[in-house]
Amino acid sequence: MAKLKYLGHSCFTIETNGTDLIIDPFLTGNPLAGAKASDIKADYILVTHGHGDHFGDTIEIAKNNDAAVIGPNEICVFCQGKNVKAHNMHIGGSWKFPFGKVKLTIAHHGFSSGENGIDIGGNPCGFILEIEGKKIYHAGDTGLFMDMKLIGEEGIDLALLPIGDNFTMGIDDAVRAVEFIHPGKVVPMHYNTFDLIKVDVDEFRKKVKGAECVVMAVGDTMDI
Numbered sequence: 001m002a003k004l005k006y007l008g009h010s011c012f013t014i015e016t017n018g019t020d021l022i023i024d025p026f027l028t029g030n031p032l033a034g035a036k037a038s039d040i041k042a043d044y045i046l047v048t049h050g051h052g053d054h055f056g057d058t059i060e061i062a063k064n065n066d067a068a069v070i071g072p073n074e075i076c077v078f079c080q081g082k083n084v085k086a087h088n089m090h091i092g093g094s095w096k097f098p099f100g101k102v103k104l105t106i107a108h109h110g111f112s113s114g115e116n117g118i119d120i121g122g123n124p125c126g127f128i129l130e131i132e133g134k135k136i137y138h139a140g141d142t143g144l145f146m147d148m149k150l151i152g153e154e155g156i157d158l159a160l161l162p163i164g165d166n167f168t169m170g171i172d173d174a175v176r177a178v179e180f181i182h183p184g185k186v187v188p189m190h191y192n193t194f195d196l197i198k199v200d201v202d203e204f205r206k207k208v209k210g211a212e213c214v215v216m217a218v219g220d221t222m223d224i
């Protein structure tokens with residue numbers, strides 16, 4: 001059984017059959033982070049987009065672990081320029097890795113830098129991961145979009161959705177996203193890290209219909 005752990009903001013680790021994944025490793029600079037970048041064990045680092053609160057410690061973790069980055073082409077090219085291994089992908093594409101399948105989805109958002117002063121540009125994404133027979137959707141940073149219905153048609157067991165508003169969906173749109181995706185479980189993310197994205201997560205929990213809402217505290221784990 002794969003194990004999901006929440007490290008704060010949009011950062012999760014997944015351990016599956018001895019392989020360690022980390023998604024959007026924003027740890028340094030996050031006052032609520034559940035781990036230090038230097039303590040992270042990872043074989044793969046999945047990055048949805050180049051904003052600092054997602055790209056985060058990608059380079060340090062990759063170098064410490066000889067881990068490979070998976071994400072949109074532009075981010076991967078940037079990492080390869082830093083002598084970090086990467087598997088370049090793009091929206092709509094999927095690839096079968098030794099640990100499972102990864103598919104990139106659209107995300108309505110933007111980005112222009114992966115590191116202060118270095119412009120890498122590109123399109124943000126979400127991920128659909130197929131691991132041990134379960135499908136996990138990490139939405140990245142996005143507003144609500146109708147094509148979440150297409151993502152739902154894939155049969156999502158677990159959806160990780162931003163609810164913090166201002167930069168992404170807020171609570172009401174995230175509730176509508178759950179209706180579009182109809183996952184078995186939904187975990188809220190990308191809230192309360194900064195003042196601009198402070199929301200009442202209990203309001204989300206109460207409003208969600210048709211899925212089990214699991215509010216993970218930083219450091220919490222869940223069997224997938």
Ligand code: NI
Pocket residue numbers: 049051054109110111141167
């Ligand atoms: Ni962003």
Ligand code: MN
Pocket residue numbers: 051053054141167190
């Ligand atoms: Mn963000």
